[in-house]
Structure formats: C-alpha cells, structure tokens
Amino acid sequence: MDIIAYMQERRREIDRNLDRLLPPETQHPATIHRAMRYSIFAGGKRLRPILALAAGECLGGRRDTLLDLGSAIEMIHTYSLIHDDLPALDNDDFRRGVPTCHRVFGEAMAILAGDSLMTRCYQLLVDLPGLSDSVRLSIIREVAAATGTIDGMIGGQVVDLESEGKDVDRTLLDYIHRSKTGALLTVCTRCGGLAAGAAAPELAALTEYGRNVGLAFQIVDDILDVTETSENLGKTAGKDEQVRKATYPALYGLDASRKRAGELVERAIGEIGRFGERAEPLRALARFIMDRST
Amino acid sequence: MDIIAYMQERRREIDRNLDRLLPPETQHPATIHRAMRYSIFAGGKRLRPILALAAGECLGGRRDTLLDLGSAIEMIHTYSLIHDDLPALDNDDFRRGVPTCHRVFGEAMAILAGDSLMTRCYQLLVDLPGLSDSVRLSIIREVAAATGTIDGMIGGQVVDLESEGKDVDRTLLDYIHRSKTGALLTVCTRCGGLAAGAAAPELAALTEYGRNVGLAFQIVDDILDVTETSENLGKTAGKDEQVRKATYPALYGLDASRKRAGELVERAIGEIGRFGERAEPLRALARFIMDRST
Numbered sequence: 001m002d003i004i005a006y007m008q009e010r011r012r013e014i015d016r017n018l019d020r021l022l023p024p025e026t027q028h029p030a031t032i033h034r035a036m037r038y039s040i041f042a043g044g045k046r047l048r049p050i051l052a053l054a055a056g057e058c059l060g061g062r063r064d065t066l067l068d069l070g071s072a073i074e075m076i077h078t079y080s081l082i083h084d085d086l087p088a089l090d091n092d093d094f095r096r097g098v099p100t101c102h103r104v105f106g107e108a109m110a111i112l113a114g115d116s117l118m119t120r121c122y123q124l125l126v127d128l129p130g131l132s133d134s135v136r137l138s139i140i141r142e143v144a145a146a147t148g149t150i151d152g153m154i155g156g157q158v159v160d161l162e163s164e165g166k167d168v169d170r171t172l173l174d175y176i177h178r179s180k181t182g183a184l185l186t187v188c189t190r191c192g193g194l195a196a197g198a199a200a201p202e203l204a205a206l207t208e209y210g211r212n213v214g215l216a217f218q219i220v221d222d223i224l225d226v227t228e229t230s231e232n233l234g235k236t237a238g239k240d241e242q243v244r245k246a247t248y249p250a251l252y253g254l255d256a257s258r259k260r261a262g263e264l265v266e267r268a269i270g271e272i273g274r275f276g277e278r279a280e281p282l283r284a285l286a287r288f289i290m291d292r293s294t
Numbered sequence: 295m296d297i298i299a300y301m302q303e304r305r306r307e308i309d310r311n312l313d314r315l316l317p318p319e320t321q322h323p324a325t326i327h328r329a330m331r332y333s334i335f336a337g338g339k340r341l342r343p344i345l346a347l348a349a350g351e352c353l354g355g356r357r358d359t360l361l362d363l364g365s366a367i368e369m370i371h372t373y374s375l376i377h378d379d380l381p382a383l384d385n386d387d388f389r390r391g392v393p394t395c396h397r398v399f400g401e402a403m404a405i406l407a408g409d410s411l412m413t414r415c416y417q418l419l420v421d422l423p424g425l426s427d428s429v430r431l432s433i434i435r436e437v438a439a440a441t442g443t444i445d446g447m448i449g450g451q452v453v454d455l456e457s458e459g460k461d462v463d464r465t466l467l468d469y470i471h472r473s474k475t476g477a478l479l480t481v482c483t484r485c486g487g488l489a490a491g492a493a494a495p496e497l498a499a500l501t502e503y504g505r506n507v508g509l510a511f512q513i514v515d516d517i518l519d520v521t522e523t524s525e526n527l528g529k530t531a532g533k534d535e536q537v538r539k540a541t542y543p544a545l546y547g548l549d550a551s552r553k554r555a556g557e558l559v560e561r562a563i564g565e566i567g568r569f570g571e572r573a574e575p576l577r578a579l580a581r582f583i584m585d586r587s588t
Contacts, residue, residue: 023444029452032443083409088401107382108455111405115377116443118409122416123438126431133427137420140434144417149326149410150317158323161402 003284007050014049015041017067018074021124035105035113036120039078043096043234047217047289048073048185052192054285055206058278061196065130069139069195072124073188076143079117080153080184082110089161090239097234118147131195139191146183156180160246168246176246177218178211185214189282205271209282212268217289219261222247223254224293233294265290297578301344308343309335311361312368315418329399329407330414333372337390337528341583342367342479345507346486348579349500352572355490359424363433363489366418367482370437373411374447374478376404383455384533391528412441425489433485440477450474454540462540470540471512472505479508483576499565503576506562511583513555516541517548518587526588559584 018040023033049070056066085092085100086107092100102110125140147153156179163172189210193203222240226249230237240247248257268286272279312334317327343364350360379386379394380401386394396404419434441447450473457466483504487497516534520543524531534541542551562580566573 027444029443029449029456031456032448032452036443079409083405086402086405088405108380109452111377111380111382112448112452114409115373115412116448118412119438119442119446119448122434123442126435126438133431137427137430140416141420144413144420148413148417149323149330150321152413154326154406154410154413155323158326158403158406162323162325 001280001284003281003288006281006284007045007288010050010053011046013067014046014053014070014074017071021068021071022120031105031109032112032116035101035109036116038104039082039101039113040075040117042098044074044078045294046070046074047285048077048188051185051188051210051213051282051285052195054279054281055189055192055209056196057192058272058275058282059193059196059198059202060278061192062130065128065195066192068124068128069191070188072121072128073143073184073191075117075124076121076147077184079114079121080147080157082114082117084157086110089157092235092239094230094235128195135194135197138194142187142191142194146187151179152183153180156183163246165244168251170251173246173248173251177215177248181218181221182211182214185217186210189213202274205274208271209268209286212264212271213286213289216261216264216268216286219248219257219264220289220292222249223257223261226254228293261290295574295578297575297582300575300578301339301582304344304347305340307361308340308347308364308368311365315362315365316369316414325399325403326406326410329395329403330410332398333376333395333407334369334411336392338368338372339588340364340368341511341579342371342482345479345482345504345576345579346489348573348575349483349486349504350490351486352566352569352576353487353490353492353496354572355486356424359422359489360486362418362422363485364482366415366422367437367478367485369411369418370415370441371478373408373415374441374451376408376411378451380404383451386529386533388524388529422489429488429491432488436481436485436488440481445473446477447474450477457540459538462545464545467540467542467545471509471542475512475515476505476508479511480504483507496568499568502565503562503580506558506565507580507583510555510558510562510580513542513551513558514583514586516543517551517555520548522587528588555584 022037025034025037027033052070053066082101084090085095086102093103101113128136145152149155156176160176160180186207189206193206225237225240228237265286269283272282316331319328319331321327346364347360376395378384379389380396387397395407422430439446443449450470454470454474483500487500519531519534522531559580563577566576
C-alpha cells in the first residue's frame with residue numbers, strides 16, 4: 001500500500017477534526033486560542049492519531065470516534081511539546097520548522113496553552129461519540145496513566161532532564177524512552193482498540209505492537225538527530241549530543257541502533273499477524289517509522 | 295457551630311487523604327513526587343475540598359467519595375497556583391508563607407509538577423469510589439470545563455494577565471473573578487452534589503450557593519491584599535496595586551467591596567435554605583469566607 005498517500009489523507013482528516021474541536025481564534029479570550037491553534041497547526045505528522053485510527057479500524061471501529069480520540073491524544077502530545085520546548089526545559093526555538101509557542105506568544109501564554117490543550121483533551125475524551133461510559137472511563141484512565149509521573153510521559157521527561165550530562169546506562173535509557181514517548185504511543189493503539197471493542201487477546205496484540213513501534217520510533221528519532229540537518233528536521237539537529245543527552249546512538253553506535261530499530265519493527269509486525277488484511281496500514285506504518293527521514 | 299474547629303478537623307482528614315493519593319517521595323522519579331508533595335503540603339485552607347465535602351454531606355453523600363473528589367480538586371487548584379507563581383506569570387516567590395515551587399525545585403520541575411497534579415486529578419476522578427460511571431463522567435466534564443479557556447480558570451488567568459496595567463471595567467472584572475476562581479469554587483459544591491445524587495433543584499441551589507460564595511471569596515481576597523500584611527497573608531501583600539491588577543477595591547473602594555461581599559454571602563445562604571439543619575456547615579463556611587483575615 002502507498003503509506004505516504006494513506007498518511008496524507010488521514011492527516012487531512014485529522015486536521016479538519018482538530019479544527020472543529022478547538023475553540024475558534026475569535027473566541028474570547030482570543031490569545032490563548034490563537035496560541036493553542038498555532039502549536040497544533042504548526043506541522044507534525046499526526047503519527048499518534050493515525051496509529052489510533054489504524055488500530056481501531058483494523059477491528060471495525062467507528063471513524064468519528066477514532067478521529068476524536070486521535071485528536072484528543074494529539075492535543076495532549078502537543079501540550080507536552082510546548083512545555084518541553086520552554087526555556088526552563090529544553091529551550092528550543094524551533095519545532096516542526098517554525099518558531100516554538102513561547103517564541104511567538106511569550107512564556108506565560110505558552111505555559112497556559114499547554115495547560116489548555118491537556119484540559120481540552122479530557123473534555124473531549126469524556127464525550128467520545130459512540131462509546132459506553134465504561135469504555136470512555138477506561139480511555140481516560142489509560143491516557144492519564146500514560147502521561148503521568150510513574151512510567152508515563154512526565155516521569156520520562158523528569159529522568160531525561162536529570163540525566164543530561166551524566167553517564168546513562170541501558171536500563172535508564174530504556175526507562176526514558178519507554179516512559180517519555182513510548183507510553184503515549186502505546187496508548188494510541190490500545191485506546192484505538194478499546195474504542196473498537198477489542199477483546200483481551202486483540203488488545204494485548206495492539207499493546208505489544210504499540211510498545212515495539214514506540215521504542216523503534218524513539219531510536220530512529222535519536223538516529224535522525226545525529227544524521228540529519230536542522231533544516232530537514234525542522235528543529236535543531238545535533239542537540240542531543242550537545243547537551244549530552246542519553247540516546248541509543250550515543251550508547252550503542254549508529255549501526256547497532258539501526259539494527260535494533262529494525263528488529264523492533266519486525267516484532268511489532270509479527271504481533272499483529274492475527275488481524276490479516278485489515279492490519280495492512282499498521283504494518284506499513286511500522287515500516288514507515290523505520291524508514292522515515294524526518 | 296464552631297466553624298474553625300470544623301475546618302481544622304476536615305483539613306486533617308483531607309491532608310491524610312491527599313497523602314494517601316499522591317505517590318510517595320521515594321517513588322521513582324523522586325524529584326517530581328517531592329515537588330508535587332511540597333506544593334500540596336505547603337499550607338492552604340483546603341477550602342475547595344471542604345466545600346465539596348460540606349455540599350455532598352448535606353445530601354447524605356459518602357465521606358470517602360467526597361474526600362477523593364475534594365482531594366482531586368485540590369490537586370488541580372494547586373497545579374494552577376504553581377503555574378501562576380512562575381516567573382513568566384505572576385512571579386511570586388512566596389505562597390502560603392513558604393517559598394514557591396519553582397524557588398525550591400527550579401522552573402522546569404515546577405512546570406512539570408503542575409502538569410503532574412492536573413494529570414493526577416483526572417486519574418483520581420476516573421476511579422471515584424461508590425459512583426456510577428455516568429456520574430464519574432459528569433464530574434470529569436465539570437472539572438475540565440471549569441478549568442478550561444472558555445469561562446474557566448485558564449480563561450480568567452489569561453484575561454487577568456492581559457489586563458495588568460490597563461483600565462478594567464466592571465464587566466471585565468466580573469469575567470476575571472467568575473472564571474479565574476469562581477468556576478472552580480462552584481464546581482466544588484456542584485460536584486459534591488452530583489456525587490451525593492443531587493436532584494436538579496438541589497443541584498441548582500448548590501450551584502447558586504457556589505457562585506455567590508465564589509465571588510465573595512475573590513472580593514475578600516482582593517480586600518485582604520490591600521488591608522493585610524505580607525506576613526499575615528503568607529504571600530506578598532499589596533501586589534495587586536503594584537502591578538495595577540484589576541480588583542474590586544481598586545474599582546469600587548474598600549467599603550463598597552465589603553458591602554458587596556456581605557450581600558453575596560447572604561444570597562448564598564438564602565439559596566440553601568431548603569436543606570435545613572444539614573446545611574449548617576455550608577452557612578458557616580459562607581460567613582467564614584466573609585470574615586476571614588487570611
């Protein structure tokens with residue numbers, strides 16, 4: 001299948017949905033809504049919502065439910081990027097090729113825009129269409145856990161920040177990757193499955209797929225930071241090494257990192273064999289994550 | 295009734311519950327959990343959880359449910375204080391008499407501690423004991439709306455920040471107070487009612503009580519900023535005038551502000567006449583809010 005065309009089409013749909021689900025720029029107080037929209041529409045591959053859609057659709061889930069779920073997750077992902085980019089954290093001036101939220105709206109508004117996107121995410125999850133109350137609560141539970149301090153996104157970010165400039169061993173690096181980016185990527189496929197009524201073994205397969213793809217994604221991210229230009233990445237390349245960040249290439253070298261990412265992608269594809277034809281997008285997405293150059 | 299003794303007893307219970315519901319300081323990654331606990335246990339009257347308890351108990355709600363609800367709301371309140379105190383926002387060094395979170399843990403950890411407390415709040419609301427899934431979702435919906443950008447806490451904070459040093463009229467001041475602090479205070483009594491199975495007219499009464507008490511609380515807060523010392527308040531007094539913040543005393547003078555707060559408190563008490571004896575704590579709390587000196 002043509003994964004690039006598939007992703008482009010899904011991305012357009014997701015962007016339309018995000019536009020529908022965010023307050024308009026004219027809505028009072030306008031500044032915060034402009035800041036939220038600025039960061040949401042500043043580019044991005046929409047990998048997380050696409051994973052949620054692909055996972056849910058391979059079990060026959062409803063498109064509108066999955067679009068809202070994916071959009072809500074994209075909001076929480078964008079909140080984390082806005083806060084991570086702040087001067088007190090990673091101090092990044094560019095993201096996805098354009099100035100970061102605090103560079104355009106100031107630090108105060110960027111902090112509040114991040115807060116708002118997280119809040120908006122939960123507002124949307126409460127009213128996901130076409131689901132039972134029990135499934136809605138399960139999804140909120142999963143999203144909150146995956147973005148929290150214990151084995152979740154914030155926990156990973158804390159350990160990542162605290163590890164800068166220090167020697168990081170394999171166990172710690174795995175913790176950072178698994179928590180900081182892996183947990184939310186896994187939530188995409190798990191909640192896509194939950195929203196489509198997945199049975200336990202199906203959910204387990206989607207979880208393992210998400211875990212393996214999530215770790216592969218992060219390893220490739222680390223590799224690209226070394227091998228690509230800032231122009232291509234849309235953010236400052238080589239930054240990991242500059243701040244002595246814990247990365248796969250720093251610990252294992254580029255070749256071993258590529259090999260490991262390839263193995264993880266193959267394992268992810270193996271996990272979803274049971275879904276047959278309908279999982280073709282998930283397979284193609286796993287390969288895309290390996291072969292991407294941005 | 296002895297409202298001071300009532301509040302002290304409730305406060306002890308709430309603090310024990312908060313301790314139970316927050317990850318221990320030894321939990322990896324420890325820094326973020328220390329920062330979360332530092333701000334939660336840095337003092338505070340626990341007015342919001344006490345309002346939720348008093349509202350729910352006057353309808354026979356379960357103590358454990360209401361304690362968890364109140365604790366979750368206190369976490370989201372504390373997140374907002376941590377972020378508001380940051381250098382990019384109100385730049386406050388002291389809160390409740392002790393150094394603010396970013397003064398102790400640095401800005402990065404303070405931003406993440408705020409994010410974590412909001413996230414933890416939703417984790418707790420999902421699993422509130424003794425409620426139906428539908429009521430749990432209603433409570434999450436209310437909390438998210440009250441803390442969001444449209445007529446909610448973040449919206450109020452944005453307008454407040456943008457109004458500094460400008461002439462603010464009555465309409466705008468009302469918007470700031472209603473959104474920035476009023477919405478979350480109203481949620482306490484409303485969700486206390488929802489958790490206790492309130493019927494529509496009971497919920498309406500608790501909502502009006504919350505609205506009036508919430509506005510009175512903010513007016514008294516503005517008055518105390520003018521009349522009390524920093525030592526007594528535990529934060530920098532006179533700051534509102536210094537940054538030309540929109541306040542009731544600035545717009546109406548102290549006497550008219552006191553009168554208005556008194557009227558609102560009486561109206562709040564009038565709203566809950568229907569509840570009889572069991573609403574005595576709510577009545578005493580309304581009077582306490584008027585007469586407090588910190």
